[in-house]
Amino acid sequence: MTKPLVTILDDEPEIRRMLVDVLEEAGFATLSFGRARAFEAALAKHTPDVCLVDLSLPDTDGLTLVHRLALEQGAIVIIISGRSQVQDRVTGLELGADDYIIKPFDPAEVVARIRARLRNTKPAPQAGDTASFSGWTAHFDRYILEDDTGGETPFSHAEGEVLRLFLDSPKRLISRTQMQESLGGAASESFDRAMDVRISRLRTKLREDPKNPQLIKTIYGAGYIFLGDVSWA
Template structure:
């Protein structure tokens, strides 16, 4: 059974699919809230802190990709896209906009449950991790639970769930080479290859939020053919 504190929100205009997802996830022990329209979903999201948001792209009142981007930019929730759009380009765009996984319709409900549980495992701190929820480095304070970056002069940057995951990996291994495979292993646990397609985009976005010049980065250095080094005094 899942942790009863885990909240899964579902944005799906098909009542049949929405009910199937709701009933199955509730049977697995999750709390769920479901919505048929983007406007209703976004209105309610202001007062919610879901752990995972399941989002369909083919919505009647808005393109689901814009909703994905909003959730990824303004919430610490993981995003799972479920869509009838099966071409590779739509998958890549969805992942680049901040989604963490992508399932195409028709789907096996057991696979959806497995992907949700995998995302929750990725959100949970690893047992051996010693990294604090609040970490200071290079004039920044990172709240890894709320996915916030605050500079010493008070400016706040909100991280997407995926960007927060990348930062956590870097903060746990500062000032040493981290290979691409090591990053992928830390982030995916081998459960999905979707992150591999957008790792560079997410690191680029993290650089931007750290105000790290992409042409001459001082914090996240790319070692071509090897990986990355996160240059920071972490305390």
């Protein structure tokens, strides 16, 4: 079985070495980088399962890089940063990161969070990577939404987690608590705001009327319901 690949981008050599050691001992393959340019060049040759990204980088803005990774890569994106303010965490999650770990951290926590995120990316019970609904086809293997004319719109890994959750349980109420349990986030204001942003972006990509969405309905005080008929292939 191929080992999951974790790429590490952090300009501190000690942190890179520590993460490489603990992750390889835990059964992961790793590639580590101290500069964003080398990291991005490697992505042209390798397809990581998880990207660990520090925000304080010498040659690029970490948040911009996280946003680009979330849109263009199928990898799970986990921020590792010394920025501990709530707003920094919220911004990182809103830009598409799947998780946020604050320095200093316990290396075992990083391993546990990576494993939890990888468990959450298992295929849907219908065993497919493609779902059709209401004139749309979601390709989870390519992170693409295809409309009935063949037009394609990319979605991020984080948005895909939420979309798959809806498509797995159409026409059923999904509460905030269920979302938190299914997606592995910690119950918090930042988690709630991140979910709001992801759902808003999904509605935009599905061309929903923001004042009267027809597919993803908000049930105020209770959660959300996805109203489309779904078939998996």
